[in-house]
Amino acid sequence: MARPSKPKLSPDAIAAAALALVDKHGEFTLPQLAKALSVTASSIYNHVSGKDEIIELMRGRAMSAISLEGGASGDWQQTVRQIATSYWESYSKHPRLIPLLTSHTVRNRTTLRVYDALAETLAQAGFPPADRLQAITIIDSFVLGSALDAAAPEIVWEADDASSQEFKEALDAGLQLQQRARLAFHRGLELILLGLEDIRSN
Amino acid sequence: MARPSKPKLSPDAIAAAALALVDKHGEFTLPQLAKALSVTASSIYNHVSGKDEIIELMRGRAMSAISLEGGASGDWQQTVRQIATSYWESYSKHPRLIPLLTSHTVRNRTTLRVYDALAETLAQAGFPPADRLQAITIIDSFVLGSALDAAAPEIVWEADDASSQEFKEALDAGLQLQQRARLAFHRGLELILLGLEDIRSN
DNA sequence: ACCTGAACACCGTTCAAGT
Protein backbone atom coordinates (compact mmCIF):
# COMPACT_ATOMS: atom_id res chain seq x y z
CA MET A 1 0.00 0.00 0.00
CA ALA A 2 2.20 2.76 -1.25
CA ARG A 3 -0.08 5.37 -2.71
CA PRO A 4 -3.78 5.62 -1.92
CA SER A 5 -6.22 6.48 -4.68
CA LYS A 6 -7.09 9.58 -2.75
CA PRO A 7 -4.35 11.57 -0.98
CA LYS A 8 -4.39 11.14 2.77
CA LEU A 9 -2.81 14.54 3.32
CA SER A 10 -3.04 18.17 2.27
CA PRO A 11 -1.26 21.33 3.46
CA ASP A 12 -4.44 22.35 5.20
CA ALA A 13 -4.88 19.06 7.03
CA ILE A 14 -1.22 19.17 8.05
CA ALA A 15 -1.54 22.71 9.42
CA ALA A 16 -4.70 21.85 11.32
CA ALA A 17 -3.14 18.79 12.94
CA ALA A 18 0.05 20.69 13.79
CA LEU A 19 -1.94 23.51 15.36
CA ALA A 20 -3.87 21.02 17.47
CA LEU A 21 -0.57 19.59 18.71
CA VAL A 22 0.81 23.03 19.52
CA ASP A 23 -2.37 24.01 21.35
CA LYS A 24 -2.09 20.87 23.43
CA HIS A 25 1.65 20.49 24.00
CA GLY A 26 3.19 23.83 23.09
CA GLU A 27 5.32 22.27 20.38
CA PHE A 28 5.31 19.61 17.72
CA THR A 29 7.70 17.23 16.02
CA LEU A 30 7.41 15.67 12.60
CA PRO A 31 7.04 12.13 13.98
CA GLN A 32 4.27 13.29 16.34
CA LEU A 33 2.53 15.08 13.53
CA ALA A 34 2.84 12.07 11.24
CA LYS A 35 1.34 9.85 13.90
CA ALA A 36 -1.60 12.20 14.42
CA LEU A 37 -2.20 12.03 10.68
CA SER A 38 -1.81 8.22 10.52
CA VAL A 39 1.07 8.57 8.17
CA THR A 40 4.86 8.36 8.03
CA ALA A 41 7.01 11.44 8.65
CA SER A 42 8.42 11.37 5.15
CA SER A 43 4.96 11.52 3.59
CA ILE A 44 4.57 15.04 4.87
CA TYR A 45 7.30 16.20 2.53
CA ASN A 46 5.06 15.48 -0.43
CA HIS A 47 2.88 18.41 0.61
CA VAL A 48 5.07 20.95 2.39
CA SER A 49 8.72 21.88 2.15
CA GLY A 50 9.50 21.26 5.80
CA LYS A 51 8.83 22.30 9.35
CA ASP A 52 9.23 26.01 8.64
CA GLU A 53 6.48 25.99 6.07
CA ILE A 54 4.20 24.17 8.47
CA ILE A 55 4.75 26.98 10.96
CA GLU A 56 3.88 29.55 8.33
CA LEU A 57 0.73 27.59 7.50
CA MET A 58 -0.20 27.65 11.16
CA ARG A 59 0.28 31.40 11.21
CA GLY A 60 -2.08 31.67 8.28
CA ARG A 61 -4.64 29.51 10.02
CA ALA A 62 -4.44 31.46 13.26
CA MET A 63 -4.78 34.74 11.40
CA SER A 64 -7.51 33.69 9.00
CA ALA A 65 -10.29 34.70 11.36
CA ILE A 66 -9.22 38.33 11.58
CA SER A 67 -12.08 40.60 10.73
CA LEU A 68 -11.20 43.76 8.83
CA GLU A 69 -14.75 44.89 8.18
CA GLY A 70 -14.49 47.91 10.41
CA GLY A 71 -17.90 48.93 9.22
CA ALA A 72 -17.50 52.36 7.66
CA SER A 73 -18.39 53.95 10.94
CA GLY A 74 -16.43 57.02 9.98
CA ASP A 75 -14.76 56.86 13.38
CA TRP A 76 -11.12 55.91 12.86
CA GLN A 77 -10.68 55.00 16.52
CA GLN A 78 -13.55 52.58 16.34
CA THR A 79 -12.11 50.96 13.23
CA VAL A 80 -8.61 50.66 14.65
CA ARG A 81 -10.00 49.33 17.91
CA GLN A 82 -11.93 46.65 16.09
CA ILE A 83 -9.02 45.56 13.91
CA ALA A 84 -6.53 45.51 16.77
CA THR A 85 -8.91 43.56 18.97
CA SER A 86 -9.63 41.00 16.30
CA TYR A 87 -5.90 40.70 15.68
CA TRP A 88 -5.22 40.16 19.37
CA GLU A 89 -7.99 37.62 19.67
CA SER A 90 -6.57 35.61 16.80
CA TYR A 91 -3.25 35.39 18.57
CA SER A 92 -4.83 34.67 21.91
CA LYS A 93 -6.82 31.74 20.61
CA HIS A 94 -3.53 29.93 20.13
CA PRO A 95 -1.26 31.35 22.81
CA ARG A 96 1.27 28.57 22.65
CA LEU A 97 1.75 29.15 18.95
CA ILE A 98 3.12 32.64 19.47
CA PRO A 99 6.63 31.67 20.59
CA LEU A 100 7.00 29.62 17.42
CA LEU A 101 6.02 32.61 15.31
CA THR A 102 8.44 35.06 16.86
CA SER A 103 11.50 33.43 15.33
CA HIS A 104 10.13 33.47 11.78
CA THR A 105 8.91 36.96 11.19
CA VAL A 106 7.99 36.23 7.62
CA ARG A 107 4.68 38.00 7.29
CA ASN A 108 2.04 36.07 5.46
CA ARG A 109 -0.64 37.62 3.34
CA THR A 110 -3.34 37.63 6.01
CA THR A 111 -1.07 39.42 8.45
CA LEU A 112 -0.05 41.96 5.84
CA ARG A 113 -3.70 42.69 5.14
CA VAL A 114 -4.01 43.82 8.74
CA TYR A 115 -1.31 46.43 8.22
CA ASP A 116 -2.90 47.55 4.99
CA ALA A 117 -6.23 48.03 6.70
CA LEU A 118 -4.66 49.98 9.55
CA ALA A 119 -2.68 52.17 7.16
CA GLU A 120 -5.76 52.96 5.14
CA THR A 121 -7.80 53.84 8.18
CA LEU A 122 -5.10 56.08 9.61
CA ALA A 123 -4.56 57.79 6.27
CA GLN A 124 -8.23 58.62 5.98
CA ALA A 125 -8.13 60.00 9.51
CA GLY A 126 -5.45 62.43 8.41
CA PHE A 127 -2.26 60.91 9.79
CA PRO A 128 0.74 61.86 7.63
CA PRO A 129 2.80 58.87 6.34
CA ALA A 130 5.51 58.95 9.01
CA ASP A 131 3.03 59.13 11.87
CA ARG A 132 1.04 56.40 10.19
CA LEU A 133 3.95 53.99 10.15
CA GLN A 134 4.80 54.84 13.71
CA ALA A 135 1.23 54.36 14.87
CA ILE A 136 1.07 50.94 13.19
CA THR A 137 4.34 49.94 14.81
CA ILE A 138 3.06 50.96 18.22
CA ILE A 139 -0.21 49.11 17.81
CA ASP A 140 1.49 46.02 16.41
CA SER A 141 4.02 45.93 19.23
CA PHE A 142 1.35 46.26 21.85
CA VAL A 143 -0.90 43.61 20.36
CA LEU A 144 1.94 41.12 20.07
CA GLY A 145 3.31 41.87 23.51
CA SER A 146 -0.12 41.58 25.08
CA ALA A 147 -0.80 38.28 23.39
CA LEU A 148 2.56 37.00 24.55
CA ASP A 149 1.85 38.16 28.04
CA ALA A 150 -1.48 36.37 28.00
CA ALA A 151 0.19 33.28 26.58
CA ALA A 152 3.28 32.57 28.52
CA PRO A 153 2.79 32.19 32.25
CA GLU A 154 0.42 29.51 33.40
CA ILE A 155 0.56 26.98 30.62
CA VAL A 156 3.34 24.93 32.06
CA TRP A 157 1.07 22.07 32.97
CA GLU A 158 -1.68 20.30 31.14
CA ALA A 159 -5.17 19.16 31.96
CA ASP A 160 -6.29 15.57 31.87
CA ASP A 161 -9.28 13.76 33.33
CA ALA A 162 -7.43 12.53 36.43
CA SER A 163 -6.93 16.06 37.65
CA SER A 164 -7.18 16.92 41.35
CA GLN A 165 -9.34 19.64 42.83
CA GLU A 166 -6.23 21.66 43.58
CA PHE A 167 -5.27 21.41 39.97
CA LYS A 168 -8.63 22.72 38.86
CA GLU A 169 -8.30 25.63 41.23
CA ALA A 170 -4.96 26.35 39.64
CA LEU A 171 -6.60 26.20 36.24
CA ASP A 172 -9.23 28.64 37.46
CA ALA A 173 -6.50 31.01 38.52
CA GLY A 174 -5.09 30.61 35.05
CA LEU A 175 -8.39 31.60 33.53
CA GLN A 176 -8.51 34.60 35.77
CA LEU A 177 -5.12 35.49 34.46
CA GLN A 178 -6.36 35.16 30.89
CA GLN A 179 -9.13 37.53 31.85
CA ARG A 180 -6.70 39.91 33.50
CA ALA A 181 -4.57 39.95 30.37
CA ARG A 182 -7.66 40.63 28.28
CA LEU A 183 -8.66 43.59 30.40
CA ALA A 184 -5.14 44.97 30.38
CA PHE A 185 -5.10 44.71 26.60
CA HIS A 186 -8.34 46.63 26.24
CA ARG A 187 -7.26 49.28 28.67
CA GLY A 188 -3.87 49.68 27.05
CA LEU A 189 -5.42 49.91 23.62
CA GLU A 190 -7.66 52.72 24.82
CA LEU A 191 -4.65 54.60 26.17
CA ILE A 192 -2.92 54.28 22.85
CA LEU A 193 -5.97 55.38 20.89
CA LEU A 194 -6.36 58.34 23.17
CA GLY A 195 -2.75 59.32 22.70
CA LEU A 196 -2.91 58.91 18.95
CA GLU A 197 -5.94 61.17 18.80
CA ASP A 198 -3.94 63.76 20.70
CA ILE A 199 -1.21 63.55 18.09
CA ARG A 200 -3.64 63.65 15.20
CA SER A 201 -5.57 66.68 16.34
CA ASN A 202 -2.78 68.98 17.42
CA MET B 1 44.07 14.95 30.35
CA ALA B 2 40.80 14.35 32.09
CA ARG B 3 40.47 17.06 34.70
CA PRO B 4 42.48 20.27 34.65
CA SER B 5 43.81 21.68 37.89
CA LYS B 6 41.70 24.72 37.29
CA PRO B 7 38.15 24.33 35.90
CA LYS B 8 37.88 25.36 32.27
CA LEU B 9 34.21 26.24 32.64
CA SER B 10 31.76 28.12 34.85
CA PRO B 11 28.05 28.94 34.53
CA ASP B 12 29.00 32.51 33.76
CA ALA B 13 31.48 31.61 31.03
CA ILE B 14 28.93 29.23 29.53
CA ALA B 15 26.24 31.90 29.49
CA ALA B 16 28.57 34.46 27.94
CA ALA B 17 29.65 32.12 25.17
CA ALA B 18 26.06 31.05 24.50
CA LEU B 19 24.92 34.65 24.31
CA ALA B 20 27.68 35.43 21.84
CA LEU B 21 26.48 32.54 19.67
CA VAL B 22 22.87 33.68 19.84
CA ASP B 23 23.84 37.25 18.99
CA LYS B 24 25.71 35.98 15.97
CA HIS B 25 23.54 33.12 14.71
CA GLY B 26 20.19 33.52 16.43
CA GLU B 27 20.47 30.11 18.05
CA PHE B 28 22.93 27.75 19.62
CA THR B 29 23.51 24.03 20.01
CA LEU B 30 25.43 22.25 22.70
CA PRO B 31 28.12 21.02 20.31
CA GLN B 32 28.60 24.55 18.96
CA LEU B 33 28.80 25.93 22.46
CA ALA B 34 31.27 23.25 23.53
CA LYS B 35 33.45 24.03 20.56
CA ALA B 36 33.43 27.76 21.34
CA LEU B 37 34.55 26.88 24.86
CA SER B 38 37.22 24.40 23.66
CA VAL B 39 35.53 21.61 25.49
CA THR B 40 33.32 18.58 24.93
CA ALA B 41 29.54 18.87 25.03
CA SER B 42 29.25 16.59 28.01
CA SER B 43 31.58 18.79 30.10
CA ILE B 44 28.93 21.47 30.14
CA TYR B 45 26.71 19.26 32.26
CA ASN B 46 29.13 19.57 35.14
CA HIS B 47 28.11 23.21 35.50
CA VAL B 48 24.53 23.56 34.34
CA SER B 49 21.55 21.23 34.29
CA GLY B 50 20.97 21.53 30.55
CA LYS B 51 20.01 23.80 27.72
CA ASP B 52 17.06 25.33 29.55
CA GLU B 53 19.22 26.55 32.38
CA ILE B 54 21.64 28.06 29.91
CA ILE B 55 18.77 30.06 28.44
CA GLU B 56 17.80 31.28 31.90
CA LEU B 57 21.40 32.30 32.53
CA MET B 58 21.35 34.27 29.30
CA ARG B 59 18.20 36.03 30.44
CA GLY B 60 19.93 37.00 33.63
CA ARG B 61 22.92 38.30 31.72
CA ALA B 62 20.79 40.31 29.32
CA MET B 63 18.81 41.80 32.18
CA SER B 64 21.70 42.49 34.53
CA ALA B 65 22.30 45.95 33.10
CA ILE B 66 18.84 47.27 33.92
CA SER B 67 19.04 50.45 35.92
CA LEU B 68 16.38 50.94 38.55
CA GLU B 69 17.87 54.05 40.11
CA GLY B 70 15.09 56.31 38.98
CA GLY B 71 16.64 59.08 40.94
CA ALA B 72 14.03 60.15 43.45
CA SER B 73 12.86 62.83 41.07
CA GLY B 74 9.45 62.76 42.68
CA ASP B 75 7.99 62.50 39.19
CA TRP B 76 6.49 59.04 38.77
CA GLN B 77 6.32 59.37 34.99
CA GLN B 78 10.00 60.15 34.83
CA THR B 79 10.82 57.13 36.97
CA VAL B 80 8.62 54.75 34.99
CA ARG B 81 9.98 56.14 31.75
CA GLN B 82 13.51 55.50 32.89
CA ILE B 83 12.85 51.95 34.09
CA ALA B 84 10.87 50.97 31.00
CA THR B 85 13.50 52.40 28.69
CA SER B 86 16.32 50.64 30.47
CA TYR B 87 14.29 47.43 30.33
CA TRP B 88 13.68 47.82 26.63
CA GLU B 89 17.32 48.59 25.97
CA SER B 90 18.39 45.43 27.74
CA TYR B 91 16.19 43.38 25.48
CA SER B 92 17.21 45.28 22.40
CA LYS B 93 20.89 44.73 22.96
CA HIS B 94 20.28 41.05 22.26
CA PRO B 95 17.34 41.01 19.87
CA ARG B 96 17.88 37.46 18.69
CA LEU B 97 17.72 36.20 22.24
CA ILE B 98 14.13 37.30 22.70
CA PRO B 99 12.47 34.47 20.76
CA LEU B 100 14.30 31.98 22.98
CA LEU B 101 12.99 33.70 26.08
CA THR B 102 9.34 33.76 25.07
CA SER B 103 8.89 30.02 25.47
CA HIS B 104 10.31 29.91 28.98
CA THR B 105 8.56 32.64 30.88
CA VAL B 106 10.25 31.76 34.10
CA ARG B 107 11.03 35.13 35.54
CA ASN B 108 14.43 35.45 37.05
CA ARG B 109 15.27 37.66 39.96
CA THR B 110 16.53 40.59 37.93
CA THR B 111 13.37 40.68 35.88
CA LEU B 112 11.20 40.48 38.96
CA ARG B 113 13.04 43.43 40.45
CA VAL B 114 11.82 45.48 37.53
CA TYR B 115 8.21 44.74 38.43
CA ASP B 116 8.87 45.52 42.06
CA ALA B 117 10.35 48.88 41.17
CA LEU B 118 7.44 49.72 38.89
CA ALA B 119 4.89 48.68 41.50
CA GLU B 120 6.55 50.79 44.15
CA THR B 121 6.69 53.84 41.94
CA LEU B 122 3.05 53.52 40.90
CA ALA B 123 1.94 52.97 44.47
CA GLN B 124 3.68 56.13 45.59
CA ALA B 125 2.02 57.99 42.75
CA GLY B 126 -1.34 56.95 44.14
CA PHE B 127 -2.44 54.13 41.84
CA PRO B 128 -4.68 51.66 43.69
CA PRO B 129 -3.53 48.02 43.59
CA ALA B 130 -5.71 46.87 40.69
CA ASP B 131 -4.74 49.78 38.47
CA ARG B 132 -1.15 49.21 39.48
CA LEU B 133 -1.15 45.63 38.25
CA GLN B 134 -2.88 46.63 35.07
CA ALA B 135 -0.44 49.44 34.41
CA ILE B 136 2.50 47.12 34.89
CA THR B 137 0.96 44.59 32.53
CA ILE B 138 0.45 47.25 29.88
CA ILE B 139 3.99 48.55 30.18
CA ASP B 140 5.48 45.07 30.21
CA SER B 141 3.51 44.01 27.14
CA PHE B 142 4.52 47.09 25.24
CA VAL B 143 8.20 46.81 26.14
CA LEU B 144 8.35 43.16 25.13
CA GLY B 145 6.35 43.67 21.94
CA SER B 146 8.50 46.63 20.95
CA ALA B 147 11.70 44.74 21.55
CA LEU B 148 10.37 41.84 19.50
CA ASP B 149 9.39 44.19 16.73
CA ALA B 150 12.85 45.70 16.76
CA ALA B 151 14.38 42.25 16.78
CA ALA B 152 12.71 40.17 14.20
CA PRO B 153 12.81 41.58 10.72
CA GLU B 154 16.16 42.30 9.14
CA ILE B 155 18.50 39.96 10.95
CA VAL B 156 18.28 37.16 8.45
CA TRP B 157 21.80 37.68 7.13
CA GLU B 158 25.10 38.10 8.86
CA ALA B 159 28.06 40.40 8.53
CA ASP B 160 31.59 39.28 7.80
CA ASP B 161 34.68 41.05 6.57
CA ALA B 162 34.21 40.01 2.93
CA SER B 163 30.98 41.98 2.71
CA SER B 164 30.10 43.91 -0.41
CA GLN B 165 29.12 47.55 -0.57
CA GLU B 166 25.53 46.56 -1.34
CA PHE B 167 25.53 44.46 1.76
CA LYS B 168 26.65 47.36 3.88
CA GLU B 169 23.90 49.49 2.43
CA ALA B 170 21.48 46.78 3.42
CA LEU B 171 22.95 46.83 6.90
CA ASP B 172 22.47 50.58 7.02
CA ALA B 173 18.83 50.11 6.14
CA GLY B 174 18.67 47.64 8.98
CA LEU B 175 20.08 50.20 11.34
CA GLN B 176 17.52 52.69 10.17
CA LEU B 177 14.90 50.15 11.06
CA GLN B 178 16.44 49.70 14.50
CA GLN B 179 16.22 53.45 14.83
CA ARG B 180 12.63 53.47 13.64
CA ALA B 181 11.73 50.86 16.21
CA ARG B 182 13.45 52.88 18.88
CA LEU B 183 11.51 56.00 18.03
CA ALA B 184 8.24 54.09 17.93
CA PHE B 185 9.02 52.67 21.34
CA HIS B 186 9.66 56.08 22.84
CA ARG B 187 6.58 57.58 21.26
CA GLY B 188 4.39 54.68 22.36
CA LEU B 189 5.74 54.85 25.88
CA GLU B 190 4.83 58.54 26.02
CA LEU B 191 1.29 57.75 24.90
CA ILE B 192 0.98 55.16 27.62
CA LEU B 193 2.38 57.46 30.31
CA LEU B 194 0.01 60.19 29.21
CA GLY B 195 -2.95 57.84 29.38
CA LEU B 196 -1.93 56.50 32.77
CA GLU B 197 -1.71 60.03 34.13
CA ASP B 198 -5.26 60.59 32.88
CA ILE B 199 -6.39 57.54 34.81
CA ARG B 200 -4.49 58.50 37.91
CA SER B 201 -5.74 62.07 38.16
CA ASN B 202 -9.42 61.60 37.46
C1' DA C 1 35.69 17.87 41.23
C1' DC C 2 35.71 18.10 36.37
C1' DC C 3 36.92 16.57 31.64
C1' DT C 4 36.60 12.93 27.82
C1' DG C 5 34.49 9.69 24.68
C1' DA C 6 31.16 6.34 23.79
C1' DA C 7 26.46 5.59 23.84
C1' DC C 8 21.23 6.34 23.56
C1' DA C 9 16.96 8.04 22.02
C1' DC C 10 15.30 11.40 19.16
C1' DC C 11 14.95 14.83 15.54
C1' DG C 12 14.45 16.91 10.48
C1' DT C 13 15.20 15.68 5.91
C1' DT C 14 16.38 12.80 1.70
C1' DC C 15 15.65 9.24 -1.40
C1' DA C 16 14.95 4.85 -3.64
C1' DA C 17 11.25 1.73 -4.00
C1' DG C 18 6.61 0.67 -4.59
C1' DT C 19 1.74 1.53 -6.63
Added chain:
DNA sequence: ACCTGAACACCGTTCAAGT
Protein backbone atom coordinates in the same frame (compact mmCIF):
# COMPACT_ATOMS: atom_id res chain seq x y z
C1' DA D 1 1.22 11.62 -7.72
C1' DC D 2 1.85 10.10 -3.13
C1' DC D 3 3.01 6.74 0.55
C1' DT D 4 6.62 3.68 2.91
C1' DG D 5 10.92 2.40 5.06
C1' DA D 6 15.71 2.78 5.28
C1' DA D 7 19.22 5.98 5.75
C1' DC D 8 21.99 10.28 7.14
C1' DA D 9 23.65 13.93 9.84
C1' DC D 10 22.61 16.10 13.92
C1' DC D 11 20.84 17.05 18.46
C1' DG D 12 20.38 16.89 23.92
C1' DT D 13 21.59 14.11 27.61
C1' DT D 14 23.73 10.21 30.36
C1' DC D 15 27.39 7.72 32.17
C1' DA D 16 31.52 5.04 32.89
C1' DA D 17 36.29 5.98 32.81
C1' DG D 18 40.08 8.75 33.77
C1' DT D 19 42.84 12.21 36.74
